Amino acid sequence: MQSTNDALGLRGERVGLRARRATDVPLLQSELYDGDVVGRSRSSGSPWLPQSADVDDLSFAPQKASENIAVFSIVELASGELAGAAVLSLIDLHNRSGNVGLSLLPAFRGRGLAVDAVRVLSEYGFATRGLNRLQIGTLADNDAMIRTALAAGFTQEGVMKEAAWVNGTFVDEVLFGRLSPYTH
Numbered sequence: 001m002q003s004t005n006d007a008l009g010l011r012g013e014r015v016g017l018r019a020r021r022a023t024d025v026p027l028l029q030s031e032l033y034d035g036d037v038v039g040r041s042r043s044s045g046s047p048w049l050p051q052s053a054d055v056d057d058l059s060f061a062p063q064k065a066s067e068n069i070a071v072f073s074i075v076e077l078a079s080g081e082l083a084g085a086a087v088l089s090l091i092d093l094h095n096r097s098g099n100v101g102l103s104l105l106p107a108f109r110g111r112g113l114a115v116d117a118v119r120v121l122s123e124y125g126f127a128t129r130g131l132n133r134l135q136i137g138t139l140a141d142n143d144a145m146i147r148t149a150l151a152a153g154f155t156q157e158g159v160m161k162e163a164a165w166v167n168g169t170f171v172d173e174v175l176f177g178r179l180s181p182y183t184h
Helices: 023-036 036-045 115-129 143-151
Strands: 013-021 070-076 082-092 099-105 133-139 154-166 169-179
Touching: 013 115, 023 082, 070 115, 082 115, 099 115, 115 133, 115 143, 133 143, 143 154, 143 169
Parallel strands: 099 133
Antiparallel strands: 013 070, 070 082, 082 099, 133 169, 154 169
16 A cells, blocks of 8 residues: 655654545545444434445545635554544634544554544644634544543533434433643
């Protein structure tokens, strides 16, 4: 596999984040969308819908940069391989806030990459984008993301009871927040 370490815009200890490329889409789409319908339904907040590979608006398609969203691919530094997807979304420049999200390919889970990816994405949000507050929302039974949020310096702020409709049942969501170290 071709190394994807070139042109890494943001680096942590174990991962780098870079702009999503068209060449990333087939793997992300097949493993994180088509290959994991239940997982995608649990993480996206919207129902899974079949997507044809020949459309331009696939879930993991590269997006034009905007002030409201920053979409990245996660690259494992040790191997140079594409490891997943990360996003800073719902960026609100007036309130200086945003939401952190990520998905790792199944082969890269359990390696400690998620914590590093959240830290790198948080640093980008705080230092580069000037945000004051970041938020992570996850299902209450997503132990891996809860551990990741806490390890990356986020604090649990609350639970929204039965806030998510997931695969035929309502599930609680847990909210985590973190304030910028640069403004406090």
